[in-house]
Amino acid sequence: MKHGVVLFHTTSAALRAEKLTVRAGLDVKLVPTPRELSSDCGIALRFAWGEAARVANVLAAGAVEHEVHPMPEQG
Amino acid sequence: MIYLDHAATSWPKPPGVAAAMADFLATAGGNPGRSGHRLSIAAGRIVYDVREALAEWFGVADPMRVLFAANGTHALNVAIQGLLRPGQRVVTGGMEHNSVMRPLRHLQQQGVRVDVVPAAADGSLAPADFAVALHRGADLVVVNHASNVTGTIADVAAIARPAHAAGALLLVDAAQTAGVLPIDLRALGVDLLAFTGHKGLLGPPGTGGLVLADGFDRTRLEPLMRGGTGSGSEHEYQPADLPDRHESGTPNGVGIAGLGAGLAWLRERGLGAVREHELQLCRRLREGLAAIPGVRLFGPLEAESCVAVVSFVLEGRSVGEVGHRLDEQHSVLCRVGLHCAPAAHRSIGTFPAGTVRLAPGPFVTMAQIDTVVAAVAEIASS
Numbered sequence: 001m002k003h004g005v006v007l008f009h010t011t012s013a014a015l016r017a018e019k020l021t022v023r024a025g026l027d028v029k030l031v032p033t034p035r036e037l038s039s040d041c042g043i044a045l046r047f048a049w050g051e052a053a054r055v056a057n058v059l060a061a062g063a064v065e066h067e068v069h070p071m072p073e074q075g
Numbered sequence: 076m077i078y079l080d081h082a083a084t085s086w087p088k089p090p091g092v093a094a095a096m097a098d099f100l101a102t103a104g105g106n107p108g109r110s111g112h113r114l115s116i117a118a119g120r121i122v123y124d125v126r127e128a129l130a131e132w133f134g135v136a137d138p139m140r141v142l143f144a145a146n147g148t149h150a151l152n153v154a155i156q157g158l159l160r161p162g163q164r165v166v167t168g169g170m171e172h173n174s175v176m177r178p179l180r181h182l183q184q185q186g187v188r189v190d191v192v193p194a195a196a197d198g199s200l201a202p203a204d205f206a207v208a209l210h211r212g213a214d215l216v217v218v219n220h221a222s223n224v225t226g227t228i229a230d231v232a233a234i235a236r237p238a239h240a241a242g243a244l245l246l247v248d249a250a251q252t253a254g255v256l257p258i259d260l261r262a263l264g265v266d267l268l269a270f271t272g273h274k275g276l277l278g279p280p281g282t283g284g285l286v287l288a289d290g291f292d293r294t295r296l297e298p299l300m301r302g303g304t305g306s307g308s309e310h311e312y313q314p315a316d317l318p319d320r321h322e323s324g325t326p327n328g329v330g331i332a333g334l335g336a337g338l339a340w341l342r343e344r345g346l347g348a349v350r351e352h353e354l355q356l357c358r359r360l361r362e363g364l365a366a367i368p369g370v371r372l373f374g375p376l377e378a379e380s381c382v383a384v385v386s387f388v389l390e391g392r393s394v395g396e397v398g399h400r401l402d403e404q405h406s407v408l409c410r411v412g413l414h415c416a417p418a419a420h421r422s423i424g425t426f427p428a429g430t431v432r433l434a435p436g437p438f439v440t441m442a443q444i445d446t447v448v449a450a451v452a453e454i455a456s457s
């Protein structure tokens with residue numbers, strides 16, 4: 001399955017995002033930020049790419065600053 | 076043993092506090108926000124959950140506006156030193172703790188103008204006096220929400236109005252009121268609130284924080300310390316994001332876990348029930364002490380105007396002797412002297428000798444209060 005990953009500026013934001021998305025019924029997982037993607041924060045939120053719009057909506061509603069990327073291919 | 080020193084630090088803590096701290100060490104020992112592995116994330120989740128619980132407790136929508144600090148003093152310094160610049164003016168009240176007065180006096184030497192609105196002999200502050208002092212404008216107003224010497228509660232909402240009308244921010248020292256009185260930053264008109272975790276919130280020592288109101292312009296606060304945050308590691312400059320901007324260094328995850336458990340206990344028991352219990356204890360204590368010849372009580376007469384702090388002196392005895400005899404002969408533990416608040420003792424006329432301070436907490440019983448009153452009566456008559 002194709003995954004996406006959300007990047008954050010702070011760990012607190014990543015943890016808040018996890019809580020909000022889980023509460024919204026989304027299937028997400030905190031993962032180490034892929035090295036291919038430059039990020040401010042060591043953890044990122046992985047999600048099923050098909051849910052990208054819902055993830056973005058939930059995070060916008062929760063006022064969490066974030067960036068959405070497709071998950072880089074595992075090399 | 077009867078512990079009447081809750082105003083210094085609460086003891087005992089609810090049993091869940093030690094359990095949460097042991098659990099943190101056993102199961103979540105990673106460094107929150109530094110690494111991507113499961114122990115780091117587990118630690119981060121606990122810290123975040125407590126941050127969120129505190130935001131809700133203090134009426135702030137954005138949990139990132141809860142900034143953890145080592146204690147109330149640290150939080151006050153983050154605010155005071157982060158906001159004030161030479162040439163600016165700060166107005167404060169006559170019941171402040173040295174955790175406010177010492178940073179302010181230091182900044183005064185650097186060119187900050189410091190004005191103190193006098194308190195009445197019962198520790199109360201008149202909002203009208205603040206309005207007068209604020210006529211000339213000010214950048215910051217700092218006020219102690221409740222005195223650690225007399226327990227007197229300040230009318231923060233009434234001080235917020237003239238402060239904001241003068242263009243000043245309002246910083247409240249909630250060391251004695253967090254976990255004791257309901258506090259909603261929005262309802263009170265508070266811009267920044269410094270709290271300590273180890274008193275009314277029933278957490279362990281080494282916890283506290285600064286809460287920024289949702290409407291506070293966060294760019295006005297310069298960090299007190301700079302360093303590693305686990306975020307923005309490619310940059311050698313301090314990040315702008317909250318809470319990281321003001322939280323450099325590994326946080327006290329163990330303590331924060333304990334603080335979360337203290338807060339959870341308070342929510343379950345209900346703040347109103349705890350307050351009602353402490354009011355009953357203080358009424359009984361004040362009545363009992365007032366009936367003892369030679370006792371002089373300080374603070375307002377009505378318990379409702381105070382947090383659970385009762386200060387007194389005994390004619391013809393030093394406060395040191397009274398405190399020592401309460402401890403040695405009656406196993407009553409309290410604090411005597413100036414309570415780190417010389418300004419407050421000057422205001423109520425007890426500087427430099429100070430007072431004997433009895434400060435009951437949620438686990439003190441009525442029977443213990445009767446024992447304490449009998450002990451003071453015995454010391455007074457012997």
Ligand SMILES: Cc1ncc(COP(=O)(O)O)c(C=O)c1O
Binds near residue numbers: 250
């Ligand atoms: C009114 C007041 N302000 C500030 C403080 C400082 O808090 P902390 O001991 O957590 O630094 C205290 C208590 O010590 C206090 O009673």
